[in-house]
Amino acid sequence: MARIIVVTSGKGGVGKTTTSAAIAMGLAKKGHKTAVIDFDVGLRNLDLIMGCERRVVYDFVNVINGEASLNQALIRDKNCNLLYILPASQTRDKDALSQEGVGKILEDLSKDFKYIVCDSPAGIEKGAHLAMYFADDAFVVTNPEVSSVRDSDRMLGILASKSRRAEQNQEPIREYLLLSRYSPDRVKLGEMLSVDDVQEILSLHLLGVIPESKSVLNASNSGIPVILDEKSDAGQAYVDIVARYLGEDKPHRFIDGKKGLFAKLFGGR
Amino acid sequence: MSVDSQKTPYNPLALEFKSSTFSVPVLILFSNDLAVIEQQLQAKISLAPEFFRNSPLVLDVQELNKKDLDLDIAALMEILREPGLLPVGIRGGNLKQNKKALALQIPVYSVTSSSATAEAQKRKTITPPVPEPITDPGTTILITHPVRSGQRLYASGDLVILAQVSAGAEILAEGNIHVYGTLRGRAMAGVQGNKAARIFCSDLQAELISIAGDYKISEDMQAISRNKPVQVYLQDHTIIIKDI
Numbered sequence: 001m002a003r004i005i006v007v008t009s010g011k012g013g014v015g016k017t018t019t020s021a022a023i024a025m026g027l028a029k030k031g032h033k034t035a036v037i038d039f040d041v042g043l044r045n046l047d048l049i050m051g052c053e054r055r056v057v058y059d060f061v062n063v064i065n066g067e068a069s070l071n072q073a074l075i076r077d078k079n080c081n082l083l084y085i086l087p088a089s090q091t092r093d094k095d096a097l098s099q100e101g102v103g104k105i106l107e108d109l110s111k112d113f114k115y116i117v118c119d120s121p122a123g124i125e126k127g128a129h130l131a132m133y134f135a136d137d138a139f140v141v142t143n144p145e146v147s148s149v150r151d152s153d154r155m156l157g158i159l160a161s162k163s164r165r166a167e168q169n170q171e172p173i174r175e176y177l178l179l180s181r182y183s184p185d186r187v188k189l190g191e192m193l194s195v196d197d198v199q200e201i202l203s204l205h206l207l208g209v210i211p212e213s214k215s216v217l218n219a220s221n222s223g224i225p226v227i228l229d230e231k232s233d234a235g236q237a238y239v240d241i242v243a244r245y246l247g248e249d250k251p252h253r254f255i256d257g258k259k260g261l262f263a264k265l266f267g268g269r
Numbered sequence: 270m271s272v273d274s275q276k277t278p279y280n281p282l283a284l285e286f287k288s289s290t291f292s293v294p295v296l297i298l299f300s301n302d303l304a305v306i307e308q309q310l311q312a313k314i315s316l317a318p319e320f321f322r323n324s325p326l327v328l329d330v331q332e333l334n335k336k337d338l339d340l341d342i343a344a345l346m347e348i349l350r351e352p353g354l355l356p357v358g359i360r361g362g363n364l365k366q367n368k369k370a371l372a373l374q375i376p377v378y379s380v381t382s383s384s385a386t387a388e389a390q391k392r393k394t395i396t397p398p399v400p401e402p403i404t405d406p407g408t409t410i411l412i413t414h415p416v417r418s419g420q421r422l423y424a425s426g427d428l429v430i431l432a433q434v435s436a437g438a439e440i441l442a443e444g445n446i447h448v449y450g451t452l453r454g455r456a457m458a459g460v461q462g463n464k465a466a467r468i469f470c471s472d473l474q475a476e477l478i479s480i481a482g483d484y485k486i487s488e489d490m491q492a493i494s495r496n497k498p499v500q501v502y503l504q505d506h507t508i509i510i511k512d513i
């Protein structure tokens with residue numbers, strides 16, 4: 001049986017797709033057969049981040065409508081042969097997805113895959129609902145600002161009450177916090193919430209902090225998930241996150257700036 | 270068309286009437302000067318515009334009528350709707366005011382307790398005496414997980430929460446409320462009118478606290494009540510926040 005991970009946030013543009021691509025690649029690199037699904041019907045861009053946009057023939061909606069088989073629609077990643085991408089349709093709207101259809105696809109994928117990563121669209125509407133409904137684990141991507149934190153909290157409420165696990169009274173979805181686009185310098189200037197501030201508001205298990213990094217844009221421009229850029233800080237942050245998720249004990253990094261002890265002792269809050 | 274009265278056709282239930290209780294703010298007027306009302310209302314609302322936007326409101330004109338001050342109901346409704354309030358009722362009005370309200374599709378509520386109307390008294394005599402339930406404490410609900418933004422909990426008795434209550438969450442109880450984490454959302458105790466109900470919490474950062482309908486919003490709470498256990502109770506219609 002596969003473990004279904006939803007990457008969600010409520011607020012848009014916080015780094016869900018970047019994260020979905022990175023952790024799916026990370027899990028596959030660790031030897032687990034992994035599928036990553038783009039639930040953002042109408043605004044697909046996971047295929048761009050994964051660099052497979054020119055190999056899309058069939059999409060998620062085609063499979064739901066029975067116009068293509070899963071095997072026809074799944075695209076094998078060019079960098080890792082344990083990783084498969086199920087792209088979203090660019091030409092349909094959200095109503096093309098149905099709960100039964102999604103459930104059936106996830107059930108079929110579960111037979112063959114170890115992890116299924118669901119890249120949720122922003123918002124709390126149908127697409128986001130379907131992306132999280134069948135999840136076992138939730139990666140809640142949050143930026144260190146009040147509105148993003150508030151939206152994450154709202155999404156956590158939905159995970160706790162509207163998911164299949166909640167409706168069937170099963171063990172609740174395991175929720176993890178991924179604090180993304182973190183900039184210690186801006187935290188020191190008081191322009192951003194600190195890790196502690198966010199933890200205090202959300203009281204959620206922190207899986208990792210991903211620094212604000214130019215390497216993310218470079219990676220998406222070249223269509224290679226940032227986790228493969230091993231020299232980059234954001235890439236390393238995602239490597240750590242995958243390791244922690246799989247049970248390894250890794251100390252947190254990227255929380256303090258590169259400043260020395262003096263700044264740590266006397267700087268800011 | 271013939272109808273076989275023996276067989277009931279299959280008709281899935283499309284509706285149901287239920288009695289439900291809501292906690293709605295009441296606006297008590299002491300003056301009939303619309304300009305003054307508008308000005309003071311603006312001042313209050315500017316403190317927490319989000320709280321008042323689309324908030325239902327019951328208008329209480331009891332005090333005005335005690336002083337025989339008349340009121341232009343229609344003009345007042347305009348003033349209330351302007352900042353986004355949604356008037357859903359009037360109480361304590363005289364015959365003329367009630368008629369006017371109904372014409373504006375605003376329901377009329379009777380003032381409970383004190384000035385019972387003649388009609389209400391008549392009803393009292395017809396109603397068969399119902400024995401008071403021997404203190405039905407309702408059911409205590411225990412919650413062990415965080416209550417998140419957008420979630421709403423209701424307990425017919427006490428509500429005990431062992432985790433935090435996020436901003437944007439709403440917790441209501443007919444009895445007392447205990448929060449053993451940080452309380453950032455809205456907490457309403459004694460929602461059926463129990464003035465003895467209290468709120469206890471280990472860190473009060475609430476958006477709103479209310480007991481039996483009287484409430485205090487965040488702006489009116491002292492920052493000093495943060496980061497330490499406090500209790501909230503009602504004394505002469507005033508919300509009191511005290512250290513435990």
Ligand SMILES: Nc1ncnc2c1ncn2[C@@H]1O[C@H](COP(=O)(O)OP(=O)(O)OP(=O)(O)O)[C@@H](O)[C@H]1O
Nearest residue numbers: 012013014015016017018122181211212213216217
């Ligand atoms: N750690 C980071 N550092 C710098 N930029 C980042 C980082 N993470 C994401 N970004 C940038 O933020 C933008 C949004 O990222 P992404 O598409 O992953 O977000 P999303 O949550 O999937 O958005 P949407 O809600 O629209 O689906 C992109 O331009 C991306 O390059």
Ligand SMILES: [Mg+2]
Nearest residue numbers: 016017040120
């Ligand atoms: Mg996205």
